Amino acid sequence: MSPYLERSFYGIYADVGRVTQLFKTLTSPDQTVKECAWEQLRDVVAKRTGTNIPTNQNIQQFLNTLPERREGGRGDVQSMWSTARKFLNRLSASTSIDESSNIKIILSGVEVTKQRRKQTSTILRRQANERQLSLLKEAKDQGRFFHLISDLPEGNSWLSNGSFISFAAYRFANKARCNLLPVRAVQKRIGKVCVDLCPACRRDKETLAHVLNGCKHYSNAMTTTHNKIFERTRKAANQTLGTQFIDQKIPGSPGILRPDLVITSHNEMTIVDITVPIENNADAFKESQETKTAKYAELVDWARAQYKTVNFGVLIVGSLGTWDPENANTLKLLGIGRRYSVLYKKLCCVDAIEGSLEIWRQVRTRLSRNVPGNNSEMWYMVAKRTGTKIQRTQISSSF
Numbered sequence: 001m002s003p004y005l006e007r008s009f010y011g012i013y014a015d016v017g018r019v020t021q022l023f024k025t026l027t028s029p030d031q032t033v034k035e036c037a038w039e040q041l042r043d044v045v046a047k048r049t050g051t052n053i054p055t056n057q058n059i060q061q062f063l064n065t066l067p068e069r070r071e072g073g074r075g076d077v078q079s080m081w082s083t084a085r086k087f088l089n090r091l092s093a094s095t096s097i098d099e100s101s102n103i104k105i106i107l108s109g110v111e112v113t114k115q116r117r118k119q120t121s122t123i124l125r126r127q128a129n130e131r132q133l134s135l136l137k138e139a140k141d142q143g144r145f146f147h148l149i150s151d152l153p154e155g156n157s158w159l160s161n162g163s164f165i166s167f168a169a170y171r172f173a174n175k176a177r178c179n180l181l182p183v184r185a186v187q188k189r190i191g192k193v194c195v196d197l198c199p200a201c202r203r204d205k206e207t208l209a210h211v212l213n214g215c216k217h218y219s220n221a222m223t224t225t226h227n228k229i230f231e232r233t234r235k236a237a238n239q240t241l242g243t244q245f246i247d248q249k250i251p252g253s254p255g256i257l258r259p260d261l262v263i264t265s266h267n268e269m270t271i272v273d274i275t276v277p278i279e280n281n282a283d284a285f286k287e288s289q290e291t292k293t294a295k296y297a298e299l300v301d302w303a304r305a306q307y308k309t310v311n312f313g314v315l316i317v318g319s320l321g322t323w324d325p326e327n328a329n330t331l332k333l334l335g336i337g338r339r340y341s342v343l344y345k346k347l348c349c350v351d352a353i354e355g356s357l358e359i360w361r362q363v364r365t366r367l368s369r370n371v372p373g374n375n376s377e378m379w380y381m382v383a384k385r386t387g388t389k390i391q392r393t394q395i396s397s398s399f
């Protein structure tokens, strides 16, 4: 993992604040402040480089290069300007000073000049955020989730202020989105367990996607989440659109399909289905949309022969609380007003996270019964066969 990514946003913003302060001092409109700052900087560079009158080139090199740490020594002696270059280095930013002593800061290809000194903090913070996000996307585990969710700010409304969401669910969602939950597939990779088979169904690898969306053992909890979002949608839908058919086969239709909600009036039919996929790749929502469209294609064709107007919509809410922007068309079909939809979206996302947390609680409860030493037949057999020592899994009471 990149050292830049390991730091918290608070640490990065603190560095941005310090660099901004020093840059503003060097570009101050007050001549006394500016000259005093430059004089101090030249003094420090002169002492460090051993030159009597350092050039702008020397100053630029001083700010952009960290000194080599001496063996057994204490490294760089602290001064305001030596810490400045430490902050610049931690931000992966650099400085450029021309012959007229005009200084500018460069971060991820964007230059902050004297003319833009008032926006220094805003520009550096924005660039630092973008850099952090691109590093996050490149990360093998975390990137899979952030490729999708980072582009959909609408679905992350709960993230900034935690509205409508419990503290446990908030913590769970953030850990899950970074793939930090101790599922077997992750634990095997870091050598904490010897098998990654799902202990509940014993058929597939225990990944987060399998637990939250694939394991039949937790299908009841998945259905509960789906039904909660469905019930909210049904109540929010315009009740005057026509007769509602809920989770049942349309009389006379081919096949055995039962869409979540069908609304019929004398010459119009609206079919809506709800799905809660996990957002673990960039095309997760697109794939869900295509799967549902293909599934109901025959039913829609049949309905078009019976009704003058047939509408079909899919409502997609990610298991980890991401809202698909394509849902806007479905909300239109259901007559959910723009004003209420703002609140409705937030509540649906929170419903999905709370549902996933409930599944995760079931996983942890089951795991606490299955750890070696608690009569876990399966783990015992695997250890015997492979000759591997099984480590006892720490059961966290965080959730």
Ligand SMILES: [Zn+2]
Pocket (backbone or CB within 6 Å): 198, 199, 200, 201, 202, 203, 204, 210, 214, 215, 216, 217
């Ligand atoms: Zn399973």
